[in-house]
Amino acid sequence: MPELPEVETIRRQLEPRLVDRRILEAGSHESTKFTPAREATGARVEAVGRRGKYLMIRLNDGRDLVVHLGMTGQLRSGGDEDELADPYLRAWWDLDDGTRLLFRDVRRFGRIHVVRRGHHDGIPTLRGMGPEPFDETFDGAQLWERMRGRKQRLKTQLLSQRPVAGVGNIYADEALFGAGINPALRRISVERATRLLEEIRRVLALGLQRGGTTLRDYRSLEGQGSNQFHLVCYGRAGEECVRCGGELRGRVIDARSTTWCPNCQT
């Protein structure tokens, strides 16, 4: 489940392979989630960016090729004909250097768009997305401002991408644990929002440093990340809390599995 560190890892690996390459041909699965991939045919890639969990591939014709990896999406670099027979291949782009970019997605939760730069009306999450967590002008007071008055649980708010971009289920659990905040709460103080932003930055930076978290399907162009070996909260329900020694609890919050420590997170 690619979140900001995983998408950023992939972006960094894609950049040298894609920039200045022209897309000679493209193909896709028949689902409308993927058919926009074909619209990039003929364009040249100017840059490979990222916004939250979305890869933003800037084309030279004023448009962006927007790729969301969903749950199980993987981007690979290849060139062999037999790759096109992969039953889980959802889109591909042939480049002018003879290589091919492949988008594989087993569960088909990923999506591809081609939009005029800055026009995100057709991508609601991108349109309403909060600031990038590592934006130096973004601070705890602003995070609090974006969360105050909301009635949703704090974890649900984080997953919505509206308060801050790029946080998914794994890093939400880890950051809330680090900040000592109960994920089921609906209100937060300025002080705790500041602490939460610090923890979001910390866990995302560590995830990035380790090449992402490889659980089930995620892998970058160059293999698996290692952050899964360092998780202290996510997926550890029933195990011992690293901080207080108590038992971590698991429950479903708004249809998302959630792990937290009832002693440390209040």
Place this chain on the structure above:
DNA sequence: GTTGCGTCCTGGACGC
């Protein structure tokens, strides 16, 4: 406008 829930989708884990 906001909130909460259902849907999409399929491999893997698990129980019988």
Place this chain on the structure above:
DNA sequence: TGCGTCCAGGACGCAA
């Protein structure tokens, strides 16, 4: 061994 059921979850659409 084989079958059926449940679970995982990001984004989006829809109803209230």
